[in-house]
Amino acid sequence: MNQTLDILKKNGLSVTEGRREILNLFIQSDGALAHADIESNTKISFDRVTVYRTLQTFVENGIIHQIPTTDNTILYALCKDKCGAGHHHDEHVHFICNECEKTICLDDVTVPSVKFPKGFHPLQSAMVVKGICSDCRKN
Amino acid sequence: MNQTLDILKKNGLSVTEGRREILNLFIQSDGALAHADIESNTKISFDRVTVYRTLQTFVENGIIHQIPTTDNTILYALCKDKCGAGHHHDEHVHFICNECEKTICLDDVTVPSVKFPKGFHPLQSAMVVKGICSDCRKN
DNA sequence: GTATATTTGCAATATTGTTGCAAATTGTTT
């Protein structure tokens, strides 16, 4: 059984062509994807609405997580196993390369905890770092 | 001379009614503002285009900075003095309250530095934390 | 294979963002 099918079934989602293709895109991609990337990179072309709904379903089920950006865009990337419906635990650092424009999940770099002023009760942290990625550094 | 005028002049921007009102909104507001907040909270109503252009000008001049979000929105908040045209230094933590929905600049909480894998060259960091703010904790 | 539940695409609508250009406003010069 392949990974895509595996993930969908594990989450009790019915297996449709759209979900298979879109999830595949994420598995194959080395960086995060925006809605637009998905619309333009699927072989079969799905309705824009289907893409929205599929992304939403995937987020709700802990299959992908969102990465905040500063350009009226949301980026999405695969979660690791520990996430599930209503339970995201993607507290790793995200790196946006100014050169190749890719956004990479640094799964092994944990968002450090910080000390908050009295009364603040943190629940989820996100960290996004811009710079030059290791690939672009070499070239 | 009031603060609003002061900031505009310091940056060599001509003083117009729109810029004055919008900058005032930021100075008076206790949280970050989205484009929509600005459009609906100015007494005089400015054209949507003017708001876009004003925000852009303010960002370019280091008067306000952007805060990334995960909902196809950009939040804006006042910079401290050290920022200028092409030079942002807003590496503080941003706190989004799940209760009151406000986004607050924790100007005194610096984004901690993290150790990156070999080859990654970080330039700018942003950190956004969701949780319960101190005001909402009390009530 | 049929029944039931879920998902999809379409269409209509709403919201958000961009561009060119003429009119209005601002800062500068006399």
Next chain:
DNA sequence: AAACAATTTGCAACAATATTGCAAATATAC
């Protein structure tokens, strides 16, 4: 303070992005 030059604004037209209801298509359960 009037005239000038430079900048900013609003409008209009357009483009891109997002949301909703609903009927047809598809997927799973039986």
